[in-house]
Amino acid sequence: MRFVEKLMRFVFLLCALTSVLAVLVICLFLFIGGIPAMGEIGLGDFLFGLKWAPGNVPASYGIFPMILGSLAVTFGALLVGVPIGLLTAIFLARFCPKRLYRLVKPAVELLAGIPSVVYGFFALMVIVPLVSSIEGNGYSILSASLLLGLMILPTIIGVSESALRAVPDSYYEGALALGATPERASFSVVFPAAKSGVLAGVVLGIGRAVGETMAVIMVAGNQAQLPTSLFKGVRTLTANIVLEMGYAADLHREALIATGVVLFALILLLNLGFSLLKRRMQRP
Numbered sequence: 125m126r127f128v129e130k131l132m133r134f135v136f137l138l139c140a141l142t143s144v145l146a147v148l149v150i151c152l153f154l155f156i157g158g159i160p161a162m163g164e165i166g167l168g169d170f171l172f173g174l175k176w177a178p179g180n181v182p183a184s185y186g187i188f189p190m191i192l193g194s195l196a197v198t199f200g201a202l203l204v205g206v207p208i209g210l211l212t213a214i215f216l217a218r219f220c221p222k223r224l225y226r227l228v229k230p231a232v233e234l235l236a237g238i239p240s241v242v243y244g245f246f247a248l249m250v251i252v253p254l255v256s257s258i259e260g261n262g263y264s265i266l267s268a269s270l271l272l273g274l275m276i277l278p279t280i281i282g283v284s285e286s287a288l289r290a291v292p293d294s295y296y297e298g299a300l301a302l303g304a305t306p307e308r309a310s311f312s313v314v315f316p317a318a319k320s321g322v323l324a325g326v327v328l329g330i331g332r333a334v335g336e337t338m339a340v341i342m343v344a345g346n347q348a349q350l351p352t353s354l355f356k357g358v359r360t361l362t363a364n365i366v367l368e369m370g371y372a373a374d375l376h377r378e379a380l381i382a383t384g385v386v387l388f389a390l391i392l393l394l395n396l397g398f399s400l401l402k403r404r405m406q407r408p
Contacts, residue, residue: 151388158382161185161375170382176348178368178376185379187386189350193265193358194334194390196351197344200269201276201333206326208273209280213322216281217288218296218310236278244342247271252343260355263345268358271339276329283328287321288314320402327398334391337362361387 162170165185173186212232220228251270256262291314299309315322337360345357346367359367365380365387372380 154381154385154388157378158385161378161382162385164375165379165382170379171386174350176364178372178379183375185375187361187364187383189348190359190361190364190383191386191390192351193344194360194362194387196265196358197268197272197340197360198330198333200265200354201272202326202330204270204273205276205280205329205333209277209325209329210284210322212277213281213284213288213325214310214315217285218306218314232278232281235274236282240275240336240338241342243271243275244339247339247343255355258355261345263343263357264353264355265344265351265358266354268340268344268360269354271343272333272336275336275339276332279332280325280329283325284318284322287318287325290321291317323398323402327395330394330398331391334387334394335362337366341366361390 170185170187171191172188173184174188175184175186176189177184216225216228216232247267247270251267252262254262255264255267255270295313295317296309299313300306304312340360341363344360344363346359346363347357348359348364349357351358361383365383369377369380
């Protein structure tokens with residue numbers, strides 16, 4: 125038995141080290157391939173340049189429009205997905221009848237398994253015409269935000285519901301005993317007690333929104349320009365990499381890898397910001 129326990133401990137340690145090694149290898153590849161390009165282009169010109177034109181002479185490699193585009197689409201997706209996701213999680217955890225739960229829960233889980241390209245086709249057939257009926261041709265920040273807001277729902281709902289169910293029933297029952305309505309007990313007592321897990325769900329949703337590529341390419345318009353209106357097209361960092369990596373070479377290819385470095389850093393900064401917010405919320 126002792127041999128088996130030691131063997132399994134070694135296996136667990138090996139799995140953990142493999143995960144850490146995979147992250148380190150990815151970071152190493154990105155930085156080795158991207159940092160020299162940033163140095164050759166110029167960090168300021170690369171991060172804050174307003175023009176992306178690799179085919180020009182001289183070439184321009186400014187990704188600032190794509191950075192703002194990624195942030196705009198992600199922020200729009202959060203405005204759509206977070207309120208709907210959190211309210212749905214509260215409903216499933218506290219108010220949903222068991223018969224209805226058997227229908228709603230599998231439907232939410234099914235959303236997580238739908239391929240991105242299917243979401244993209246849905247947006248092309250439904251969201252884009254709807255937005256175009258308001259203004260523009262429909263390929264816009266608004267269309268991408270609505271689509272991503274739908275795509276991040278399963279992540280936010282699943283994690284938030286688990287966090288809400290982890291709160292002891294005594295919290296809810298105590299609030300009811302003090303005269304609170306079920307709704308007030310859920311929003312004022314149970315929800316604040318689960319805020320750590322809920323925030324984790326939001327962070328995972330942000331990661332999904334920032335990293336999504338295929339569906340965004342199909343509806344965002346993909347113009348490398350500063351986002352000036354919800355009804356104008358935009359290109360995200362991930363879309364820029366996918367659209368041009370197939371034919372890029374030399375400095376152009378290295379600039380796309382450097383774009384991946386910026387995307388990686390952007391996600392780290394967002395996660396760091398939410399971690400600091402989480403610590404601040406946990407202070408008495």
